Amino acid sequence: MPSLLLPASLSGDAESVRRAWRPLIRTALATGSWPEEVELAEAGALPGLIALVPAPLLAGEVHVHAWVPAALLADAVQRGAVPAEAESRLFTSALGSPWALLGLLAPGHQLLVLPPDRHLPFARAVARAWAELDAPGARYTAGLREGSRLWDVPSGLHYVLGRLGVPEAKLRAALPAGGPGALLPAGA
16 A cells, blocks of 8 residues: 655644745755655654644644645745746646645645646646555644545645536545546546
8 A cells, every 4th residue: 555755844843844844945946846855754654634734723733734845835936036937847846746746735825736737737646646645544634633534625636626627516525436537537
């Protein structure tokens, strides 16, 4: 069974994780790729929930803050501090890295997946990585103290699939056995 590998530095309280990732994001912006020197750990070995958004209910507690790298990138993009080429390279680089892709799923970072030309590559990348992304089980949260499966947490994936023509009823239903890939329009 596949397991999700996450940077160990995403585990901790939210502010410590943000502090640890600021220099890594500066390097990522300079190189156009996500850091490769980070120590990876199996999600099952990291304590707490896997947060996709800043979560005041979890403040000060040790959890995996998967939202931090994409949040720092999105903040820089919103400030106009990131050349479009660098942001595009980081988006493309994230498509090949399940842990970086997880950050793009965060609802607060939809600006990184909003351009229509990114919808299909993003959805395909999530479909390819779904077994890994889903492996932690009901540990994902969008701010609540209880974990849920990734499909059941609001995410950028639901937005993108909707923009690709998946009916809302299917987005609200249980995920089909084939994962998100089974929802992609024929020929996608």
